[in-house]
Amino acid sequence: MVNAARGKNVWLTGGGDLVGTFADHGLLDEVILGVAPVTLGAGAPLLPRRLLSARLNLIDVERVGQFAYLTYALRDPATS
Numbered sequence: 001m002v003n004a005a006r007g008k009n010v011w012l013t014g015g016g017d018l019v020g021t022f023a024d025h026g027l028l029d030e031v032i033l034g035v036a037p038v039t040l041g042a043g044a045p046l047l048p049r050r051l052l053s054a055r056l057n058l059i060d061v062e063r064v065g066q067f068a069y070l071t072y073a074l075r076d077p078a079t080s
Contacts, residue, residue, distance in 0.1 A: 020049045026076040031056070035068040 001010050012019055012028075022028050031051075051074070060071035 020051075023051060023055075023074060024049065024077065026078060028074045030059075031072045031074055033070045033072070035070065037066050 012022060019028070019031070023031075055075045055077065057073040057075070058070060059073050060069075062069040062071075
């Protein structure tokens with residue numbers, strides 16, 4: 001995928017399991033999280049595994065209407 005992108009960003013969608021798998025292997029450099037103004041009493045976790053705060057660095061916050069987009073730089077698990 002990286003070779004096919006020819007230096008451009010690779011965007012993953014497909015749910016927390018896919019993103020978590022890439023994170024486990026150190027293949028993510030950034031996570032963009034969209035937050036919607038909805039309160040749920042229960043539900044599934046965002047990712048099926050924990051990304052510890054030592055791996056995350058908040059680098060941007062953007063407001064689009066009622067949504068907030070949080071961009072985190074993600075450190076490789078081998079260096080965290």
